[in-house]
Amino acid sequence: MDRKEAQTLTGKQVMVDEQQDGIYYGELLEVVTEPRKPWRGIVKINGIDSLPKQHYTSEQFKIRKPLYDNGQVIEVIGSKISKSECADVHYNESLRQAIQKEINEATNEQSDLVIEILTAYLNTLSSETTHSFNGTSANVVQSYQFLLQELEQPSFDALEKSMTTYGVCHENIWQCHNSLEKQMQNGNRDDFRGVNFLMYKSESTVLVVQHHYERTAKHGAQEIRFDRFEMTTDTGVRSIMSYTNEFTKDR
Template identity: 45%
Template sequence: MDRKEAQSLIGKQIIVQEHQSGVYYAELVDVIVQPRKPWRGLVKIVGVKQLPAQTSSLEFKLTPPVYQDGDVIEIHSGKIEKLTKTPCQSYQDSLVKAIEKEIENCNKKQPSNVTGIDELKSYLNSVQSEPLKEAVVKTSNNHPYSLLLQELEKPALDTLEKALGTFELTHDNIVYCHNSFTNHPLQESLAIVGVNFITYQTKEQVVSVQHHYERKVVNAHQDVIYDRFEFTTESGKRSIIMYTNEFSRDR
C-alpha cells in the first residue's frame, strides 16, 4: 500500500499483518511521514483476525494475541493491508472467533494434540466469561513523553495543557509518544528541527498530536525556541497552537 492510499484510509479499519505473531484488525489513526524514510502507520487495535502461531510440541504453550483492545502502536507500512471484508465490531467477539478457528484447525491438522486443544478451549471459556481490560501506559521520568515535557519551556507546557483541556484530556491519557528530541542533542550554535508524534486516548476518543519544533542556541544568553502542536481527533476535528520565545518572534 502506498502513502496516498494509506492517507485515504485514515479513520477506517485496516489489517495489521504480524505473521507469526498474529493478524489484527485496527483503525488507521495517522500516517507518519519522515524525509527519506518509508511511511509508518499509527494504528489503534480493535480486533483479532488470527491468533499467533501456537506451539505444537509435546509441551504445548498457548500464545495469546500480542496486542490488546485499544492498544495504539506505530508500525511499518509493510505490515498494513487494506480491509476487504466486513469490519470488526468487537475485540472480544473477534478473539472468540479467532480461538474457535484455531481449535477447528487443530482438530483437522493435529487431532492427537489433545493438550493443545484443551488449552485453547479453556482459553475460549475465559474470554467468553470475562471482559478484556484495556492496556494502560504509565509514564516515568525516563519515559519518552516525560522527557519531551521536560524539553518544553513553562509557557509552552502551559499552552499544551490548556489545549489538552479543550479536548477533555490530561497527561494521564497518553498512550504513545515518539520523541525525536532524543535523536538530536542540542549543542552550542547548532539548530535542530524535527517532529514528535503523540497520541492520547480516552474511552470516547483518540487524539493524535504532531509537535513540530525548532531549537537554536545563538549564544550563551539567547535561544531561539519554536513549538507548534497540531491536534487531530479520530472524527476529523483539528486544532493548532504555537509557542515562540522572544528571540523567535521574527520567524
C-alpha cells in the same frame, strides 16, 4: 499500499499483519511520512483476525496469546498495513473466533492436548465481563437496548439530550443493571416498580444514572408510565429529569 493510498484510509479500518505474531484489526489514526524513509502508520487495535503462530510439541503446548490488547495504539511500518473489508469489529468476539479457528485447525497428532487447552482459554474469555469504550460486553448491550426500547419516545429523547450535555452517548454504556427486564421475565404482572442503574464512561467523564420507573396497566391499552432519571457525574454535577405519560396523575 503506498503512502498516498494510506492517507485516504485515515480514520478507517485496516489490518496489521505481524506474520508469526498474528493478524490484527485496527483504526488507522495517522500516516507518518518522512523523506527517503518508508511510511509508517499509527493504528488503534480493535480486533484479531488470527492468533500468533502456535508452537506444539508432542508433550507440551503453551498458548501464544495476542501481541496487542484492545485499544492499544501502535506504530508499524506501512508494509504491514492493508485495507480491511470488516467495518464492524469487536475485540473479544474476534478473539473468540480466532481461538475457535485454531481449535478447528488442530492436527490429529496433538489435537487432544491443543483442543483441551484452547477450549479452556475460550471458556475463560466467555465467562469474563470485559468492558472498553468500544467493546462493551454483549450482555450489558442487550440489557441496555431492552431498557431503551421500554422508554416512550419523549422519555428517550429527554434522556438522550441530558446525556449529550454531559458528553456521553449510548456507545459509552459501561454497566447496566436492568431490574425492569428481570421483573418482566419473572412472570405475568400488571405492575412494575423499581430502579435501574446505568454507568456511562467516556474518555473525559463518568456518568451514573439512577432510573426510577413505574409501569402500571389500567384498562384497555392504557398504561401508567413514570420515569425519573437522577444523574451524577464523577465531578459531582447532578441533575434530575422526570417523564409521565397522559394516563399518569398526581406526579
